[in-house]
Amino acid sequence: MRIDIISLFPQVFLPYINTSMMRKAQEQGVARIYLHNLRDFATDKHRTTDDYPYGGGAGMLLKPEPIYNALEEVKRECGREGCQGHKVILTTPQGIPFNQRIAEELAKEGHLVIICGHYEGVDDRILNWVDEEISLGDFVLTGGEIAALAIVDAVVRLLPSVLSEEEAVREESFSSGILEHPQFTRPAKFMGEEVPEVLLSGNHQEVAKWRRRRALERTLFRRPELLASASLSEEDLEILKEIMDDLKSILRKHKTLKERKMRR
Numbered sequence: 556m557r558i559d560i561i562s563l564f565p566q567v568f569l570p571y572i573n574t575s576m577m578r579k580a581q582e583q584g585v586a587r588i589y590l591h592n593l594r595d596f597a598t599d600k601h602r603t604t605d606d607y608p609y610g611g612g613a614g615m616l617l618k619p620e621p622i623y624n625a626l627e628e629v630k631r632e633c634g635r636e637g638c639q640g641h642k643v644i645l646t647t648p649q650g651i652p653f654n655q656r657i658a659e660e661l662a663k664e665g666h667l668v669i670i671c672g673h674y675e676g677v678d679d680r681i682l683n684w685v686d687e688e689i690s691l692g693d694f695v696l697t698g699g700e701i702a703a704l705a706i707v708d709a710v711v712r713l714l715p716s717v718l719s720e721e722e723a724v725r726e727e728s729f730s731s732g733i734l735e736h737p738q739f740t741r742p743a744k745f746m747g748e749e750v751p752e753v754l755l756s757g758n759h760q761e762v763a764k765w766r767r768r769r770a771l772e773r774t775l776f777r778r779p780e781l782l783a784s785a786s787l788s789e790e791d792l793e794i795l796k797e798i799m800d801d802l803k804s805i806l807r808k809h810k811t812l813k814e815r816k817m818r819r
Contacts, residue, residue, distance in 0.1 A: 646699030650688030732785030
C-alpha cells in the first residue's frame with residue numbers, strides 16, 4: 556500500500572512512522588509512506604497556503620490551489636509506479652467518526668492520500684476531489700495531523716504480515732464488535748491482587764469462556780451501544796442475560812438493605 560500525507564507540518568510524522576510497526580511495515584515493503592509539505596505546492600513566492608474567508612469571519616482557510624496541485628503531483632507520482640485508483644481522505648471535525656470498520660475498509664485500498672486540515676478548514680471547492688471526510692470524534696484539534704497519524708496507524712497494522720500473529724488483530728477491542736477482555740501477566744500476585752485462577756489453570760476451554768464473558772461484561776458496562784451492532788451468538792446472548800440477572804439480583808439486595816436501614 557502507498558500512503559501519501561499532505562500537511563503543513565510533515566515533520567511531525569517522522570518520529571512515529573519510523574518507529575515500531577510503522578517502520579517494520581515500510582522495511583518489509585508492505586507500506587510506503589510519503590510526506591508532502593503543502594507549502595511546496597503554493598502558487599506565489601511567499602508559499603502562501605491560507606487566506607481570509609469570503610464573507611468575513613474568524614480564522615483562515617486553506618487555499619484550494621496548493622491542495623489541488625499537491626493531489627495532482629501525488630497522482631502523477633503514483634501513476635509512474637503503476638498505482639491503480641486513489642482514495643483521497645480529508646481529516647476534518649465535520650467528517651464521519653473513524654472506527655475499526657472504516658480502518659478495515661481502507662486497508663483494502665492500494666493507495667491512500669490523506670489531506671491534513673488546518674486553521675478553520677479548507678476551501679469547500681476542494682471537496683470535489685475528496686472521497687471521504689474523516690473525524691476522530693466530536694472535538695477540535697489544532698490540525699489534522701494527529702487524526703491522519705491515527706488513521707495511518709490503524710490501517711497499516713491491518714496489512715498482511717505487519718503484526719506477528721493474525722489472531723492479535725482479530726481479538727483486539729472493536730475487531731469483533733465488542734471490547735477486549737481483561738489481560739494479565741507476571742507476577743501472579745501484585746499489591747495484594749491476584750490473577751484470576753482460571754487463567755492459571757491451563758484449561759483452554761474454560762479460559763476462552765471466561766474471556767468471552769468478561770469481554771461482554773466490560774462492553775455492557777462501558778460501551779453498551781456497541782452491543783447493538785456486534786456479532787453475537789446465542790451463547791453470547793445467554794451470557795448477557797446471566798450478567799443482567801446477576802446485576803438485578805445485586806440491585807434488589809441493595810434495595811432491601813436500604814429499606815431495612817430506613818425502618819430502623
